[in-house]
Amino acid sequence: MKKFAGQSIIDKLSERFEASKQELTSNSTIADVRQKALNHLVENGLPHAKAEEYKFTNLTKALEKNISFEMNTERVSVSKEDVEKLRIEGLDAYYLTFINGEFNSEFSDEVTESGISFSPLSAAIQENNQLAGKLFDKLSKSTEDAFVAMNSLLANEGTVLEISANSEVSKPVFVQYINTKSSDIHAKNLIEVGANAKVTVIEKVDTLGAEPGFSNIVNEISVATGANAKFYKIENDTDTSYHISNIHVSQDKDSTFTSNTVALNGAMVRNNLDIKLEAEGCEAYMNGLYLLNGKTHVDNHTIVDHMMPNAYSNELYKGIMDDKSRGVFNGKIFVRKDAQKTNAFQSNKNILLTDDATVNTKPQLEIWADDVKCSHGCTTGQLDKDALFYLMARGIKKDRAMAMLLHAFASDVIENLELEPIQAYVEAIITSRLEK
Template sequence: MKKFAGQSIIDKLSERFEASRPQLTSNTAIAEIREKALNHLVQNGLPHAKAEEYKFTNLTKALEKHINFSMEEESTEVNQGDVEKYRIEGLEAYYITFINGKFSEQFSDTIEENSISFSTLSNAIASNSALAEKHFDKLSKCTEDAFVAMNAVLANEGAVIDIKANAVIEKPVFIQFINTRSSDVQAKNLIRVGENAQVTFIEKVDTLAAEPGFSNVVNEIEVAAGANAKFYKIENDSPTSYHISNIHVTQAKDSTFTVNTIALNGAMVRNNLDIKLNAEGCEANMNGLYLLAGKTHVDNHTTVDHTMPNALSNELYKGIMDDQSKGVFNGKIFVRKDAQKTNAFQSNKNILLTDDATVNTKPQLEIWADDVKCSHGCTTGQLDKDALFYLMARGIKKDRAMAMLLHAFASDVIENLEIEAIQAYVEAIITSRLEK
């Protein structure tokens, strides 16, 4: 029998699936997807070191070395102080909290707004929810990525959220994952934003355990006609944590979707962002900031697919790499034949603070239409020595001067965050990191 990359992991996942089959296959339609996903893993394995999409991020090797994929349960206590520590000071939000992948009613808010329908994924599957059945793996597609397949096999928890048409949700919905164990957590969020609705989501994953942990989170988001949805992904986990995020979005006519990805810490982080603009008048905005130190490794892979005319996408990712950290950016823009009058812009800029820090960047633009305005590009360099000298000549110490320049470099991404509490949270981390 042929052995694939990650074979030991796949063997354990297969054992867990069989042991939990009655629970995982209670919904027939979803059970079929899980079986298909498992077969995909068994037949293809996890990404190997030469796989094109993962060649700069050998996540499989790291997981084989550090993560225990067994079914062992750990009963670490979590208190209110632990939960509050990983929230954002001054942020008023509806908190939906999961501990080790399981919904915690104790640490979650009761959402009383009629315009928000919330259920856990486990309850939605058990009750044969139409929303869960309609969206489970419909956007992420388990046969296109091994870690999406892994999630589809085992994810039985997460948030299922339906925002009613014309609703304006004033407070953000904060989906919080807190992990205390050294094994893996698989979670899937299914989100539908109704016509002309306005809402903001925030997702944050944190690990309490000192030992390595792995979280695999998939978001499948449908944005209906005229809706305006924002999604914040904040990654500031422990230095021993491994995380992979898949956000898959489909947009209808005249909708707007904005995603802000802030990566600050973790052993190895992979962010896959896939947005499909499936109608006229769509707008997609993607902002990213990765501020890395130590040996942190962050890989951002983005795909924007323009399928219809008169749509707009803006993408700005900036990275600051210190010590022996490593950044990766791969941004793809597709403009299909019918997508005339498309405006698509992509920019990736990076600063390396040491000789040991690295970045691999690859912007890609494929156009099949002829009446478009598109641009893409990347830059990598060091701090401007003349600007640094100018500040130091005016009595500013070198560390402070460097911090000022790096703040200025990151400012346009931070300004796009809009929510003051999140801006302050990111600013405080940058300040403490740069002015150490």
């Protein structure tokens, strides 16, 4: 029998699936998806070191070395103080909290506002919730990515959100994942935003303790005609945490989707963002900031697929790498043959603060239409020595001067975050890092 990369992990996942099969396959539609996901893993394995999409981020090797993937039924208590200190100060939101992959009603808010319906994925599966069955793996395609397949195989918890047509949710929905033990967590969020509806969703993953952990989270977001959805991804986990995020979005006519990804800490983080503009008049905005130190490794892979005419996308990712950290950016824009009158723009800019920090960046643009306005590009360099000298000549200490210049570098991404508590949260971390 042929052995694949990550074979030991796949063997353990297969055993866990068999042990929990009755619970995981209670919904027949989802059961079929899980079986296809298992088949994909068994037949293809996990990404190996030479796999093109993961060549700068050998997540398989890191997981084999640090995560056991054994079934863990241990219950760990978490206090209210533990939960609240991991939230964002001053942010008024509906908090939905998951502890070690299980929904915790004690630390969650009741979502009683008209126009929004929430259910934990586990309950939705048991109740044969129509939305769960309809969206589960519809956009993420577990047969196209091994880590999505891993998620579809074992994810039995997450958030099912339905925003009714013409509704505007009054405050953000904050999905909070807290892990307390050395284990792997698989969660799937299914979000359907109805026609002309508006909603903001924030996701944050944290680990309590120093033991290594792995979180694998998939978001499948459907944005209907005229709707406006915003999604924030805040990554500020421990130095021993491993995380992979897959966000898959489909947009209908005249809809707007905004993604804000802020990566601040973690041992190894991989963010996959895939947006399909499937109708005319769509707008997509992607903002990313990665501020890395130590040995943190963050890989951002984005895909924007323009499938129909008269659509717009704008992508801005900026990175600051310190110490021995490593950043990766791979942004792809596809403009299909029918997507005339497309406007698509992409920019990636990076600053390296040490000789040991590295970044690998690869902007890509593929156009099959002939009446478009598109641009893409990247820059990598160090702080402007003349600007630094100018500030220091006016009595500003070097650390403070560097912090001022880096704040200015990151300012346009931070401004795009819009929510003041999140802006303040990111600003405070930047300040504490750069003015050490």
